Amino acid sequence: MPRSLPNIVVTGTPGVGKTSHCEEIARATGLEHVAINRIVREHECHEGWDDEMQSWIVDEDKLLDALEPLADRGGILLDWHACDLFPKRWVDLVVVLRCDSSVLYDRMAARGYAEAKLQENLDAEIMEVLLEEAREAYDEEIVVELRSDKVDDLDENVERVVAWTEAWKKDQARRANDEGLESEESEDSNAMEDHGVNGTADTNG
Numbered sequence: 337m338p339r340s341l342p343n344i345v346v347t348g349t350p351g352v353g354k355t356s357h358c359e360e361i362a363r364a365t366g367l368e369h370v371a372i373n374r375i376v377r378e379h380e381c382h383e384g385w386d387d388e389m390q391s392w393i394v395d396e397d398k399l400l401d402a403l404e405p406l407a408d409r410g411g412i413l414l415d416w417h418a419c420d421l422f423p424k425r426w427v428d429l430v431v432v433l434r435c436d437s438s439v440l441y442d443r444m445a446a447r448g449y450a451e452a453k454l455q456e457n458l459d460a461e462i463m464e465v466l467l468e469e470a471r472e473a474y475d476e477e478i479v480v481e482l483r484s485d486k487v488d489d490l491d492e493n494v495e496r497v498v499a500w501t502e503a504w505k506k507d508q509a510r511r512a513n514d515e516g517l518e519s520e521e522s523e524d525s526n527a528m529e530d531h532g533v534n535g536t537a538d539t540n541g
């Protein structure tokens with residue numbers, strides 16, 4: 337069953353602005369912000385807490401099971417610092433947020449991140465780990481890289497995603513309409529055949 341609302345993955349290194357973006361996009365589009373950390377906690381899709389990295393050790397199978405009904409329904413913003421576990425069929429757009437490393441350092445330091453986590457995240461941002469992961473997992477044309485260094489970037493990015501969402505919805509509605517017309521046409525032609533209008537079978541009988 338085709339979805340009438342898109343699913344969007346918003347990904348990037350911790351601190352790049354995924355939550356801020358998802359909250360604004362959700363407000364502007366009505367899509368549902370699905371913070372994976374919350375789902376992991378609420379549905380217990382984990383094998384415990386990693387103290388050093390200050391994050392859950394995620395059980396991906398359980399997580400995907402918990403997300404599947406939402407993804408099938410459509411209209412969700414998946415907010416997480418990884419993306420390649422989400423099946424391709426769920427995903428219509430992947431937004432990879434990028435941030436200047438000194439800006440990111442300041443954001444993480446302000447949050448009091450442990451040194452190990454801070455360093456690993458900075459390295460990941462510099463090495464473009466998330467961008468690479470997204471490009472390997474999904475078709476090139478659905479992966480967009482957006483800067484998130486300043487508030488103006490955030491506003492601009494939200495506007496772009498809102499415009500994309502509107503265009504996607506229109507396109508999907510047009511397709512559904514075209515398919516509906518096609519199936520009506522084929523029903524009509526079957527009906528005509530059934531009644532011998534189009535065929536030759538009945539003409540002699």
Ligand SMILES: Nc1ncnc2c1ncn2[C@@H]1O[C@H](COP(=O)(O)OP(=O)(O)OP(=O)(O)O)[C@@H](O)[C@H]1O
Pocket residue numbers: 348349350351352353354355356357417443483484485486487488489490
């Ligand atoms: N484009 C931006 N310009 C200025 N500040 C920003 C921008 N994006 C995010 N911030 C700020 O950076 C901090 C981290 O943002 P946010 O929580 O949205 O990041 P995140 O990627 O969701 O992090 P995490 O993965 O740890 O949840 C917040 O204080 C937020 O206000």
